[in-house]
Amino acid sequence: MFGLGLEEPGVFLLPRPFSVAWRSEDGRVGLLLRVFGEGTRLLAQLEPGEEALLLGPLGRPFQVEPGRPIECVAGGVGLAPFIFLAAEATAATADQAASAGAAPASVRLLYGERNERFLFDRDLLHELTGVTPELFTEDGSVGRRGFVTEGIEDGDEALLLACGPTPMLHAVVRLAGERGRDLQVSVEEHMACGIGTCQGCVVPGADGAWIKSCVEGPVFDATELAWPT
Amino acid sequence: MFGLGLEEPGVFLLPRPFSVAWRSEDGRVGLLLRVFGEGTRLLAQLEPGEEALLLGPLGRPFQVEPGRPIECVAGGVGLAPFIFLAAEATAATADQAASAGAAPASVRLLYGERNERFLFDRDLLHELTGVTPELFTEDGSVGRRGFVTEGIEDGDEALLLACGPTPMLHAVVRLAGERGRDLQVSVEEHMACGIGTCQGCVVPGADGAWIKSCVEGPVFDATELAWPT
Amino acid sequence: MADLTQPLFGVEFHSPVLLASGTCGYGPEYAELIPLDRIGGLVTKAVSVEPRVGNPPHRVAETPGGMINAIGLENVGLERFIAEKLPWLSENLTRAHVFVNVVGYMSDDFAAVVAGLDGEEGFLGYEINVSCPNVKGGTMFGTDEVALADLVKQLRAETQRPLVVKLTPNVADVGVFARICEESGADGLSAINTFPGMLIDVERRRPVIGNRTGGVSGPAILPMGVYSTWRARAACDLPIMGIGGIRNGTDAMQYILAGACLVQVGTASFVDPDAAVRVHEGIASYLDDHGLPTLTELVGALEDEGISGLPS
Amino acid sequence: MADLTQPLFGVEFHSPVLLASGTCGYGPEYAELIPLDRIGGLVTKAVSVEPRVGNPPHRVAETPGGMINAIGLENVGLERFIAEKLPWLSENLTRAHVFVNVVGYMSDDFAAVVAGLDGEEGFLGYEINVSCPNVKGGTMFGTDEVALADLVKQLRAETQRPLVVKLTPNVADVGVFARICEESGADGLSAINTFPGMLIDVERRRPVIGNRTGGVSGPAILPMGVYSTWRARAACDLPIMGIGGIRNGTDAMQYILAGACLVQVGTASFVDPDAAVRVHEGIASYLDDHGLPTLTELVGALEDEGISGLPS
Numbered sequence A, B: 001m002f003g004l005g006l007e008e009p010g011v012f013l014l015p016r017p018f019s020v021a022w023r024s025e026d027g028r029v030g031l032l033l034r035v036f037g038e039g040t041r042l043l044a045q046l047e048p049g050e051e052a053l054l055l056g057p058l059g060r061p062f063q064v065e066p067g068r069p070i071e072c073v074a075g076g077v078g079l080a081p082f083i084f085l086a087a088e089a090t091a092a093t094a095d096q097a098a099s100a101g102a103a104p105a106s107v108r109l110l111y112g113e114r115n116e117r118f119l120f121d122r123d124l125l126h127e128l129t130g131v132t133p134e135l136f137t138e139d140g141s142v143g144r145r146g147f148v149t150e151g152i153e154d155g156d157e158a159l160l161l162a163c164g165p166t167p168m169l170h171a172v173v174r175l176a177g178e179r180g181r182d183l184q185v186s187v188e189e190h191m192a193c194g195i196g197t198c199q200g201c202v203v204p205g206a207d208g209a210w211i212k213s214c215v216e217g218p219v220f221d222a223t224e225l226a227w228p229t
Numbered sequence C, D: 001m002a003d004l005t006q007p008l009f010g011v012e013f014h015s016p017v018l019l020a021s022g023t024c025g026y027g028p029e030y031a032e033l034i035p036l037d038r039i040g041g042l043v044t045k046a047v048s049v050e051p052r053v054g055n056p057p058h059r060v061a062e063t064p065g066g067m068i069n070a071i072g073l074e075n076v077g078l079e080r081f082i083a084e085k086l087p088w089l090s091e092n093l094t095r096a097h098v099f100v101n102v103v104g105y106m107s108d109d110f111a112a113v114v115a116g117l118d119g120e121e122g123f124l125g126y127e128i129n130v131s132c133p134n135v136k137g138g139t140m141f142g143t144d145e146v147a148l149a150d151l152v153k154q155l156r157a158e159t160q161r162p163l164v165v166k167l168t169p170n171v172a173d174v175g176v177f178a179r180i181c182e183e184s185g186a187d188g189l190s191a192i193n194t195f196p197g198m199l200i201d202v203e204r205r206r207p208v209i210g211n212r213t214g215g216v217s218g219p220a221i222l223p224m225g226v227y228s229t230w231r232a233r234a235a236c237d238l239p240i241m242g243i244g245g246i247r248n249g250t251d252a253m254q255y256i257l258a259g260a261c262l263v264q265v266g267t268a269s270f271v272d273p274d275a276a277v278r279v280h281e282g283i284a285s286y287l288d289d290h291g292l293p294t295l296t297e298l299v300g301a302l303e304d305e306g307i308s309g310l311p312s
């Protein structure tokens, strides 16, 4: 996660949190930005070459286990970290496969959007990650009609990773519990400092204590947090 | 004068006053914008085609008398209204001359800048107005070295028009008084509404009353206002 | 299209949006730019018994997210207001309602304005501006519980018209002052007036504003205005006009949900004269988008019970 | 290069810029991002006798030109502060000075924190946060003249260390409270804390902030902070730390000219962790550009006499 901000005359903007969606070998990072409110609308106006404030990398990313298949559940722009993760995982398994002759650990990507209009370019997605996503749209305009959570299956051994709007996370947590799946979630909470000083970004821990999502998260093992019942 | 403002996410900007520097036959207007503080820095970032808020035309412009020569004293971006005025005046006298065979009423343009770096493109200026300005720079990097006010001469019959920073206006007012010249000045005062409702833009009148510069000005006959002695 | 009509102060407001005092003069200038009868009305520039000349320039300047002003309550005074300004209001507005903003150096000054105006036509009621120094008491009327109560009672005795008190946010608890107004006989509240502020020109080492200090308004004070409205609403049952930094329908809805039945638009009109009309349209769209037929049910309809600690 | 050193509170401040309470934790996180010893110091997150868990989320949100927060004074409590936080401060800072921000539900709580800390190392003095409810009195310490005087006197009896009171702007006249602090034995003032505010999520019809209301900070409050500093300076002779919306040297110079000898940077650090260092450098450049050798002569050096009515 990075904080992306702006310092311009006449503008005040707290940095907004963004997942790392892409990384180049020479150290550049790519963020996937979707306009949601005022801040992202302003950030979306950045032109190539313009300067912005970037703070990070911050917090803890998804933790994959070598060799263990992953199943990514992406709601909307929650796709961002999985582009990065899938690219890394396929690259790693390709390396492994090349060196050890092993079969690549599989990456399944469930990707849901409201409708076709919001969909991330599938060709680009495949190019970046080598993965073909299983699509879900609420209106069925592309892929399966319904919520992305409907793609989560029983008793799969793969590590479940979820990123998306909080109601989606709640649904995934419930399903993972029912189906006995290991789950990591990337939570969305407002942030200010991004580095653990302001205590602005807390989420409720399973033990009742508040946990700072900017340093302890944004990715948590689902069992670390308290969820609505 | 127009108020030029912006309404963008994350931005609050009171419209800033700008003189009309150019007008096309099909009703477009051109403003000359120099970056001074935060607001003009933000406005200067407008790209061709982008939308902004334009309120006007507001207030009263310079009042020239048909046939009477004018002598314009421009300090810095105070040049703006004189580009417009000189273009109109030379066009009008050209018309007159064509129809009546009269000699064109003369336009003298004294134009001072801190130094060469700030200078408005002289070729463009001539192209727009047909007038060749008499240049003054404080450091002598181009034109005469010194203040633009040094170009004002005694007993000239031409109507003196001045636009520039307040200290320059004070100097022009003093000189015009000493030299018995008729003078109109465009004053600079902070504005909010621009239409006469907020009383934010007052300047002191000769009779001691406050005068709203957005509706009664920004151009005043120098005798209408109170000046420091 | 949603119905924004509300019966308030004994009349019908077909729109909840008014132009705020001091930002729309006495009406005619904005009438040339926007259809005043499409909004709920306006509050005049402050009127005092005697004319006031106001403060030296600069009287206005921009601040981060807002502006500061120190006009000094420049106004034509009661007599000329009646002779020169009221006739326009009475002749040119049909659906838009007018409140006259009233100021004074002491309570008798306020009373004189109210008494002098009460028999005239062209306005609905008074908005009492208590963010001004009480020459007798040395404090501001709006921050002095006793002075405020006395003032409101005195004015109540002078008029049957709607008497709205405009609260200053410059107090420890705006709710206390809201209750005092209610108990003293006011019919409504306006929340809020500007915050005292100062800007310094560091090159000249002088205050930017001629009066040294001024009042801060605009988007910067929006959360304070919403808070004050919510506090006032919790403290009393008077109808409230929400003011402070409103630029669009969403801003206005914050005030309405916090407890305001009307809202006023000030500084935003300087950026765009259409602001008040856009606020009106934004509120209407909000109702339409949410399938809500009337505005009344949204006033104070904030759900603030049982806020969970869960991320949402 | 200009000399920004000032003798204050019995020590030397080589820079007038501190990190504001609640925005820099207890130090270590920012130490990884900026050279803390290049600035004047920091004020810790509030410390209370017992640990506090704080408020439910959302605890922060952006507002026009600023932000709102309701952290709920979450902190580790006196005991763990001494055991876990002070050692880092005492070991890692050499030139940067530390004020411990102190809160309590009643005056004895404040006194217990001061008494418990006074013999420890690693900090210079206290900043007393009186923007919190006085459980005994029902009001806020910072808005209640008697409670404030009593609190300051009680704390004065507990310590010889610099005792700075952080004023709340939420009063009719901050000058009155500044004078009370001086008369009750305080060594300095901080002006100002946040403004109470509220934001409403109009879709959910709920307060955005879990605690419903919070404190507004950031550029939006800059003119109010400068004003409060100027008022406090006029009312008493205590050294003042100016706070509110400072982002750069120019902002800081406004506070300094208004009467602050030190400034604190809070919200701006969230936008850019370098903000405080940039503020320091901006002040130094101002002195250099104006050929002024020392900072001291600029403190309160506002020329506000004889402001003319002429355009300038």
Ligand SMILES: Cc1cc2nc3c(=O)[nH]c(=O)nc-3n(C[C@H](O)[C@H](O)[C@H](O)COP(=O)(O)OP(=O)(O)OC[C@H]3O[C@@H](n4cnc5c(N)ncnc54)[C@H](O)[C@@H]3O)c2cc1C
Pocket: A001, A014, A015, A016, A017, A018, A019, A020, A021, A031, A032, A033, A034, A035, A036, A037, A038, A039, A040, A041, A077, A080, A081, A186, A187, A188, A189, A190, A191, A218, D060, D061, D062
């Ligand atoms: C860990 C994390 C990773 C994210 N990664 C991405 C990404 O890769 N791509 C992308 O497009 N978006 C991402 N987001 C969401 C993005 O940060 C939000 O769109 C943004 O914060 C909402 O801001 P806004 O300016 O559009 O909305 P505004 O309405 O202007 O925001 C107002 C306030 O609410 C806060 N806020 C509102 N919604 C959120 C939210 N969902 N999360 C945090 N703060 C919020 C803002 O910080 C601000 O204080 C991520 C959010 C989090 C927490």
Ligand SMILES: Cc1cc2nc3c(=O)[nH]c(=O)nc-3n(C[C@H](O)[C@H](O)[C@H](O)COP(=O)(O)OP(=O)(O)OC[C@H]3O[C@@H](n4cnc5c(N)ncnc54)[C@H](O)[C@@H]3O)c2cc1C
Pocket: B001, B014, B015, B016, B017, B018, B019, B020, B031, B032, B033, B034, B035, B036, B037, B038, B039, B040, B041, B077, B080, B081, B186, B187, B188, B189, B190, B191, B218, C060, C061, C062
């Ligand atoms: C009648 C008139 C005509 C003008 N014509 C032109 C023009 O054609 N081209 C051009 O480049 N500039 C022109 N200006 C000046 C331009 O409006 C200023 O540069 C601008 O107001 C300063 O704003 P800023 O945002 O750069 O400075 P900021 O420092 O951001 O301004 C801060 C505040 O001060 C006010 N302010 C500061 N200086 C001035 C000023 N000189 N006049 C009015 N308000 C001020 C602003 O309105 C704002 O409230 C004109 C000014 C006036 C009054």
Ligand SMILES: Cc1cc2nc3c(=O)[nH]c(=O)nc-3n(C[C@H](O)[C@H](O)[C@H](O)COP(=O)(O)O)c2cc1C
Pocket: B192, B198, B200, C020, C021, C022, C023, C045, C046, C069, C071, C073, C101, C129, C166, C192, C193, C194, C216, C217, C218, C219, C221, C243, C244, C245, C246, C264, C265, C266, C267, C268
């Ligand atoms: C230039 C100006 C003049 C004002 N004059 C008055 C006034 O005469 N009486 C009054 O009660 N409020 C006055 N106000 C305050 C506004 O009515 C309003 O309460 C305040 O500006 C907050 O609203 P806003 O943020 O929408 O501007 C004035 C505000 C401005 C900006």
Ligand SMILES: Cc1cc2nc3c(=O)[nH]c(=O)nc-3n(C[C@H](O)[C@H](O)[C@H](O)COP(=O)(O)O)c2cc1C
Pocket: A192, A198, A200, D020, D021, D022, D023, D045, D046, D069, D071, D073, D101, D129, D166, D192, D193, D194, D216, D217, D218, D219, D221, D243, D244, D245, D246, D264, D265, D266, D267, D268
């Ligand atoms: C997230 C946050 C937490 C804060 N916590 C405290 C606190 O614990 N004690 C305190 O006295 N002030 C606290 N403040 C107020 C700041 O110290 C400062 O007075 C205020 O934010 C204004 O300065 P700024 O505009 O530079 O942020 C906090 C402010 C913020 C934004």
Ligand code: FES
Pocket: A190, A191, A192, A193, A194, A195, A196, A197, A198, A199, A200, A201, A202, A212, A213, A214, A215
């Ligand atoms: S955002 Fe400040 S602690 Fe997490």
Ligand code: FES
Pocket: B190, B191, B192, B193, B194, B195, B196, B197, B198, B199, B200, B201, B202, B212, B213, B214, B215
């Ligand atoms: S700017 Fe409002 S009256 Fe002139």
